[in-house]
Amino acid sequence: MTKAIDFQTDPSKYRHWRVEYDGPVANLFMDVDEDGGLFDGYQLKLNSYDLGVDIELSDIVQRMRFEHPEVKVVVMQSGKDRVFCAGANIRMLGGAAHSHKVNFCKFTNETRNTFEAAEADSGQKYIAAVKGACAGGGYELALACNHIMLTDDSSSSVALPEVPLLAVLPGTGGLTRVTDKRRVRRDLADVFCSMEEGVRGKRAQDWRLVDEVIPNSKFDETVARRAREFAAQSPKADVTQGITLGPISRTITDDAITYSLVEVALDRAGRKATITIHGPDEPAPESADALVAQGDQGYMLRLARELDDAILHLRLNEMTLGNWVFRSQGDPEAVLEHEALILDHRDHWLANEIAQYWKRVLKRIDVTSRSLVALVEHGSCFAGMLAEILWAVDRSYMMEDEFEGDNRALAAIHLSDGNFGAYPMGNDLTRLQTRFYGTPEAVGTAKEAIGEAIEAERAEELGLVTYIYDDIDWEDEIRIFLEERASFSPDAMTGMEANLRFAGPETMETRIFGRLTAWQNWIFNRPNAVGPNGALQRYGTGQRGDYDMERV
């Protein structure tokens, strides 16, 4: 699995999904092309999926929000007879490297979180209409929908057979959604998660595994009626016209990825990627109508799409680049103007979508398992939503005073209202609240600094950056840090960062990325699952895995 994975697609290229738009209701059909696997060596039978299938789904969810704001209800269903979805493809998992499995699960988790949150964020409610076997990752697709309808026939069931069948956990939030979202009683959850055959009919509803069980003869009409009802009850405003998400501008070479507003420099010897974000190249639109007119070329949306793509590309294709360095260059006031137009028009559908998208992109940074550092240099534009990056990273360095021969504007951070609520983390706190978990009064003090150009000494005093260095120390300190960090065990860094980044309260989302993912990663390393005689290798041979029976 060495070919580069491309996260960009569009409907003309889909092989696995199709959407039928019907006014406020979209019917989304999963109809996986068996021969359309992202890699060789497996067939995507029974609507099973690999990363390629999920990249299309992610694209659909994104386009639904920007290109089809008229949609209020999405009905996720199977395009095949007798099977809803059999989950992640087992042969693909059996052949994949640990790092691919883990990053595959992370991306699929992010996609599920996105359509789950679409109802609250954008007024688009996802319904799962389940006919046929709905197992493992298939049921996890349904679990991330906010209403699950199951047909009552002799063969349709929901199941999480991973534990008994494959000796791994459901990989995309299944266990957590069963207990925390569906709130299934824990002993029933234990029974459910340890039975291969799953649960069907009335029992599935009694156990809270689905919301409705419907006689098969009335299933389709009931689903259609329910979709219309939800659409009619939706508080979402009517919007008739979306914008088109065209291809992003991107050039990939051996040592760089270049977008219109983002540059990524790849330093494989130094094990780092430097991500430079540019400020606006055009004035902010003056109204929501002007924002719509700009479409996918507006600064805020274009930058979010490019940054999102860069993050995904680096995560899956550049796994040895353990350090990511975030830089910015540009006019901070211009960034603030673009952000202000968005934040001032949160009741406008497109402004809202762009703000919600920034929330998601910033969350992707939060859960990226790389050491993240930000450099606040002269000429930089860490302002508003870009300042969030300073608190998403593990640590930050800022230039203090003038540097010899450097004529750029002195490094300064600019806060906006957006930093105090527009982009919450997975733990439902802002990044500043999380940062100042021990000194909550510091959040208020920072808020009073909105409008200031916060230079180094003041930024340190406010606790907004980790280190400030002047011309004499800057280069050495950063070099030493990056060299040292690059020498540490990547596993230990991953574990450390996963624990330090999310102080305070946990949510279903943080539990999925923190608790559930960690246990799954552990199991994904154990011979019982992935060894030559483990369950994943033996899947399909009729032989169960050969297990070491010692409990850990």
Place this chain on the structure above:
Amino acid sequence: MTKAIDFQTDPSKYRHWRVEYDGPVANLFMDVDEDGGLFDGYQLKLNSYDLGVDIELSDIVQRMRFEHPEVKVVVMQSGKDRVFCAGANIRMLGGAAHSHKVNFCKFTNETRNTFEAAEADSGQKYIAAVKGACAGGGYELALACNHIMLTDDSSSSVALPEVPLLAVLPGTGGLTRVTDKRRVRRDLADVFCSMEEGVRGKRAQDWRLVDEVIPNSKFDETVARRAREFAAQSPKADVTQGITLGPISRTITDDAITYSLVEVALDRAGRKATITIHGPDEPAPESADALVAQGDQGYMLRLARELDDAILHLRLNEMTLGNWVFRSQGDPEAVLEHEALILDHRDHWLANEIAQYWKRVLKRIDVTSRSLVALVEHGSCFAGMLAEILWAVDRSYMMEDEFEGDNRALAAIHLSDGNFGAYPMGNDLTRLQTRFYGTPEAVGTAKEAIGEAIEAERAEELGLVTYIYDDIDWEDEIRIFLEERASFSPDAMTGMEANLRFAGPETMETRIFGRLTAWQNWIFNRPNAVGPNGALQRYGTGQRGDYDMERV
């Protein structure tokens, strides 16, 4: 490491710790005997510890509460010059099996939670008086104290060097306590946790790593004064006389462990341990004074001690027994009487200690990584605190109606006030609240059943058990379940149970056992840490670990 580990000890056997009692202040000295390791192959230099050292500490913490209720402040300090504690012994970790490492960490975590909670539960506040190097598990000992005092000299520091030095995480809650208890700013935590040398002096206080930094010349007197001050301010009532915890009654044979009130049958072929708890063999004491007079022979305390020992023995010494079956036999009314005496006298120190101890024993069950099942048979006594076991386990089975040739009283569950608040789980909810997270009204309905003998059909209706079976199905159903469960991959069960058992809110405690432990387990399996060229094996050779630099 195959010799049986004994969790029973007493002060006459201590090799590593000593306590000087001084009225309301106890001075606890860690002074590890280098040659006193639990296993061969390593020396416990620099006050480093292994499980044997921690078993003594756990015993001290327990005796402090029962034998020395006069103590209000415990000062944890080093008995050696120049080093407070160097943490868990690295050579021991390097040589230990994965299962030993994980269970070692679990026990040490439980001990730290216990002395951390001693202030809230029993009015005994632990202070760490840190002189000399305080690194890794050493700093984690300090972190679990509720006040940390650091001397200001050129060499005393606090550090978590695990990540840079050993490529593993601090194993006993360090990362979580840094962010959640000490509330260190996350970028400073990142800096702190990736520097070998740690932080000393004023910076340690500025970063919230310690509470006080004191000039070395005034350290001892300041610690003594602070201890007296805390003791004087303590709301704990004055108690002059404790009770003595004598040896427990225990016989270990090849296939059984027999206590006075607990029997454990070991079935290695079937990979299960059956734990039978007996009801009271004597009437409940009639007053708190009578409870004191019974001392360590009273039913509630004796049973808690025996059950606690059985749990620890099975966890560390019988790792292939993946299923634990809890049974009980006895008079449920008698159990309720014993429990009522305790709960009715929560303002009496000993009654309080016994209730708090039951809370801890039940929490040990919650975090035990074995598949847990309870059988509610005829003649059983799952009442009050013993009924908690039914909701600590993963699932439960209950006998319905009369069984042929069985003259015992019909199986019935008895609830008490204790089930609605006396024994909270680590997530701060009761087990019934956690169980009924999806149907909170069911907790109230259950509460109305206090006083009833709840037989099978009613227990099922109330949601208190998973399955009820009559004479025809009972034996087969349980046999099939246990055989099936014993055939599953133990790793998958561990991961599944760790995720299903704790619905809802998380606390520092659940985050330590859930998120932190899972990441540590993952790292403990990775070649970068434990492989032949990994950091743990190379420790002390002057060579850093040879790392696979791919990020996962």
